[in-house]
Amino acid sequence: MSVSQEQKISSTQTLKDDQNLQCQIQNFIRKKDFKSVIRILHTNKKSxxxxxxxxxxxxxxxxxxxxxxxxxxxxxxxxxxxxxxxxxxxxxxxxxxxxxxxxxxxxxxxxxxxxxxxxxxxxxxxxxxxxxxxxxxxxxxxxxxxxxxxxxxxxxxxxxxxxxxxxxxxxxxFPSFDQWKKICVCQRPANPDLKYILCEMCQQWFHLKCIGLHQDQAKKLNKYICSQCQN
Ligand SMILES: [Zn+2]
Ligand SMILES: [Zn+2]
CATH class of the missing domain: 2.30.30.490 (Bromo adjacent homology (BAH) domain)
Structure with missing residues (x-):
């Protein structure tokens, strides 16, 4: 078999595969079987x-x-x-x-x-x-x-x-938990869902729980200075 014949055969084969694939995809779409369409998209780059x-x-x-x-x-x-x-x-x-x-x-x-x-x-x-x-x-x-x-x-x-x-x-x-930026006296990463108060001096956040402040008490405070800044 000459090289050109071999090439011809292989290209015809690819064309046939493409048509089969197209038929398959069309069948899946008609049946609304998107899971199978997605499987083809995952495995076949030509589709x-x-x-x-x-x-x-x-x-x-x-x-x-x-x-x-x-x-x-x-x-x-x-x-x-x-x-x-x-x-x-x-x-x-x-x-x-x-x-x-x-x-x-x-x-x-x-x-x-x-x-x-x-x-x-x-x-x-x-x-x-x-x-x-x-x-x-x-x-x-x-x-x-x-x-x-x-x-x-x-x-x-x-x-x-x-x-x-x-x-x-x-x-x-990644980065691992212990490399996350830490705040407060407890030195743990911040969770913005929790309640914090800002120290006016050092501009650091503190958990209300960690400094023993109730939410109502915190609201009444004009400003908060952390114990470290007070010393
Ligand atoms: Zn804390
Ligand atoms: Zn402070």
Missing amino acids: RINYQKLKYENQIYHVGQNLCIRGDNRSVYVAKLIKIVKLLDNQNNCIPFIKVQWFTRKTELMDLQKDYLDCISENEVFKTNQFDYIEIERIIGLAIILSYEEYDHIEELNDNIFFMRASYIDGKL
Whole structure:
């Protein structure tokens, strides 16, 4: 067999594979079996066309933006938009899917030790190395992910504002918990969900609990000076 014949055979084979794949995808879309479509998207690089932006419910989303994603039973997930792919069904309708990189939230970290969990905020996210293809109907809207310092200074919080100070990869935090910035006399990382008071002198935050102040007492104080600054 000459080289050119071999090449011809192999290219015909690829074309046939492509057609089979297209048929398979179309069947899955017709049956609304999105799980199988997503499996193909995971395993076969030829099945997709990439786009940089997507319009969904009057909002334009760009690759690289962070999104709030509808989870099971009312939970909200946070993810980075990595890829936008579109498939065609046999009526030439476009079926878009997105590839996302997940952020973990406190509710998914319940096997961490309690000591750590006490310092983690409900609005804190951790970047993971987990990716998925999902249907665009699961997009709720844009998510804003700030650094801890930015989040600490923000005046008004919304449901879509989160902060991140670590990643969560293969069951480990990076940077590790003991490297997180510490505050107060207890020298533990801040959890913005708890109540704090600011020392007017050193500009450090203190847990009300740790300095033995009740919330009502703290409200009545004009200013607070920590015990270290008083000495
Ligand atoms: Zn404390
Ligand atoms: Zn102080």
